[in-house]
Amino acid sequence: MSEVAISEGLSEREVAAPKKERTFVMIKPGSIERGLVGTVIERFERKGLTIAALKLVQLTKQVAETQYAEHKGEEYFDALVAYMTSGPTIALMLEGLNAINVARETAGKTDPREAQPGTIRADFGIDTRHNVVHASDSEAAANREIGIHFPELS
Numbered sequence: 001m002s003e004v005a006i007s008e009g010l011s012e013r014e015v016a017a018p019k020k021e022r023t024f025v026m027i028k029p030g031s032i033e034r035g036l037v038g039t040v041i042e043r044f045e046r047k048g049l050t051i052a053a054l055k056l057v058q059l060t061k062q063v064a065e066t067q068y069a070e071h072k073g074e075e076y077f078d079a080l081v082a083y084m085t086s087g088p089t090i091a092l093m094l095e096g097l098n099a100i101n102v103a104r105e106t107a108g109k110t111d112p113r114e115a116q117p118g119t120i121r122a123d124f125g126i127d128t129r130h131n132v133v134h135a136s137d138s139e140a141a142a143n144r145e146i147g148i149h150f151p152e153l154s
């Protein structure tokens with residue numbers, strides 16, 4: 001039974017041979033204002049991810065729009081960009097086995113009200129916009145987002 005639970009959502013290859021990956025995480029402005037940076041980073045570290053790069057970044061409108069380009073045209077897009085540029089953020093490159101999935105699972109579902117207790121968004125998120133943290137959702141997204149924020153490392 002535990003084997004079924006462990007393999008849920010993962011390909012056979014990932015179960016058989018976890019892959020060392022890099023992913024991109026961004027701690028959103030409200031979390032910095034609320035003093036949650038240490039707590040949020042600790043959640044990822046406790047799941048086995050390590051910090052490969054970290055910096056404080058004030059996003060410009062242009063960079064925020066690029067980061068969230070796939071959402072252009074959604075009714076929440078302008079508010080999302082306004083929030084992401086409302087104060088400094090923390091850009092992180094995290095490294096570890098299955099880092100992309102692990103970071104997504106540690107963050108939890110987009111809407112904090114739907115996220116599992118124990119995830120960052122369930123425990124600290126306020127609503128879908130103020131959901132504490134961003135984490136890349138695929139290898140392509142991780143590479144693209146690392147390229148935006150850490151071009152020297154991509």
Ligand code: GDP
Pocket residue numbers: 071076080109110128129130131133134135137
């Ligand atoms: P994520 O990958 O879990 O962060 O979620 P998405 O890629 O779907 O959306 C990116 C970000 O846009 C989310 O983290 C939210 O901050 C915001 N967002 C997405 N959907 C909504 C929505 O329906 N309403 C609002 N207000 N914000 C949203």
Ligand code: MG
Pocket residue numbers: 137
């Ligand atoms: Mg996303």
